[in-house]
Structure formats: structure tokens, C-alpha cells
Amino acid sequence: MEKPIYPLKNMRITQRYGEGTHINSFAIDDAGKDTGIEEVYAPFTGTIKKIYPQDANEVWLESDNPVEYPDGTIDYMTILFAHADDISNLYVGKKISQKEAFYKEGTSGNATGNHCHIECAKGKYQSPGWTANSEGYYVIINGKNPEECLWIEDETNIINSNGYNFKKITEENTNTKPEEDSNIEQLEPLPEQSNDEEENSNLENQETPPQLIYTCPKDDLYGIYLKEGEQLYLK
Numbered sequence: 001m002e003k004p005i006y007p008l009k010n011m012r013i014t015q016r017y018g019e020g021t022h023i024n025s026f027a028i029d030d031a032g033k034d035t036g037i038e039e040v041y042a043p044f045t046g047t048i049k050k051i052y053p054q055d056a057n058e059v060w061l062e063s064d065n066p067v068e069y070p071d072g073t074i075d076y077m078t079i080l081f082a083h084a085d086d087i088s089n090l091y092v093g094k095k096i097s098q099k100e101a102f103y104k105e106g107t108s109g110n111a112t113g114n115h116c117h118i119e120c121a122k123g124k125y126q127s128p129g130w131t132a133n134s135e136g137y138y139v140i141i142n143g144k145n146p147e148e149c150l151w152i153e154d155e156t157n158i159i160n161s162n163g164y165n166f167k168k169i170t171e172e173n174t175n176t177k178p179e180e181d182s183n184i185e186q187l188e189p190l191p192e193q194s195n196d197e198e199e200n201s202n203l204e205n206q207e208t209p210p211q212l213i214y215t216c217p218k219d220d221l222y223g224i225y226l227k228e229g230e231q232l233y234l235k
């Protein structure tokens with residue numbers, strides 16, 4: 001199951017949620033490594049559900065399957081990106097793979113410098129994608145704190161997390177397929193339990209089957225004299 005990954009390789013969060021134009025929302029802005037334009041990667045494998053080119057080239061991507069939230073919640077996720085300058089290669093219904101670079105920072109809409117506006121929402125895409133909040137800003141429906149949605153990787157270069165603490169994907173929290181049992185020592189089956197024809201026939205063909213010669217009366221250390229070639233069976 002996929003863990004949604006923070007969509008930029010260089011984290012430089014320039015505006016927190018709840019502040020300024022992000023009032024009453026869980027939106028964050030990330031400006032990437034520098035003032036240039038960087039790629040934005042799909043946090044999960046999903047499908048584009050809506051594009052709004054009249055404003056800031058907003059794009060809604062919905063996960064194709066439930067994903068694993070950092071707190072262990074399993075649910076679908078929808079993410080909204082804004083400000084890319086050119087989205088002419090995108091269309092509703094387009095499938096995007098996890099970690100695929102499909103969006104970019106930019107300045108379309110109400111943006112003063114190249115950045116990407118990011119809003120996460122719990123669950124599947126809900127039409128019409130956003131709703132006006134009490135301050136008059138349009139925010140994604142069912143928005144959720146990005147720290148509670150997105151994971152970072154070892155490779156994520158944190159330039160400025162702006163006080164946020166994203167959970168990191170580690171070997172411990174990664175589901176790995178258990179290794180084959182090749183390392184586990186196979187115990188030889190006892191002759192009585194063996195299905196091996198040869199083994200059984202050998203036992204059956206013995207001239208003298210094991211005979212009871214002594215019953216141990218109590219736990220102790222015992223000595224026994226054996227002649228060459230004699231076999232000792234213990235039960």
C-alpha cells in the first residue's frame with residue numbers, strides 16, 4: 001500500500017496553513033530549492049479529477065486506492081496543487097503514477113513568486129472540489145493537516161519545514177515481503193512420521209524391531225553400555 005510522499009524534493013515551506021491567504025484552511029506553499037521552477041511529484045498513484053484553468057491552474061488528484069496516512073489511517077486521499085504556469089498536458093481522467101513529475105511550481109493566479117500551493121484532503125474527491133470558507137477563500141473539501149497526510153523520505157531535502165514535522169518513511173514502517181524460509185533450518189522428520197517410502201520399508205524390514213528393555217523410573221543421569229553396531233532408541 002502506498003504512503004503519500006511529500007510532492008517536492010526540496011522542502012521550503014514559505015507559507016503555513018492558517019496564515020494570510022491560508023486562513024481557515026490546511027493549505028501550505030512550497031517554493032522549492034530557490035526562486036526557479038521545480039517539479040512537483042504525485043504523492044500517490046491517482047487520477048486527475050478536476051482542472052480549473054481560470055484561476056491558478058488548480059489540479060485535483062485523487063488516489064486510485066486507499067493509502068496509508070502517517071497515523072496508520074487507511075483511506076483515499078485527494079490533493080490539490082495550484083500555480084503551475086502550463087498544464088496543457090493535463091486532462092481530467094489522466095492517470096498519474098506515484099512519484100511521477102506531473103506538475104510544476106509557477107506564478108499563475110495570485111502568486112508573487114514561483115511556488116506550489118498544496119492542499120490535502122481525506123477521502124475521495126468531492127465535487128466541486130472546493131468550497132468558499134468563512135474568509136471567502138476557496139479551500140479543498142474535507143481538507144486535512146498536511147503533516148497528517150504526507151510522508152517524507154530520506155532523500156527529501158528539508159531547507160525550511162517552517163516548524164512542521166513530517167513523519168519519515170523508514171525500513172521499520174515499510175511493509176516488506178517476508179523473506180523465504182530458506183534460512184530456517186528444516187528439522188528431519190522422525191522415521192515414524194516420515195512419508196518417505198524407503199525409510200519406512202527399511203524400518204519394516206528390520207529383523208528385530210525395537211524392544212522395551214528398561215523404563216526410566218525417575219529423572220536422573222544413567223549410564224549404558226553399548227556394543228559396536230547396536231542402535232539405541234529412546235522414547
Ligand SMILES: [Zn+2]
Nearest residue numbers: 027028029117
Ligand atoms: Zn498558497
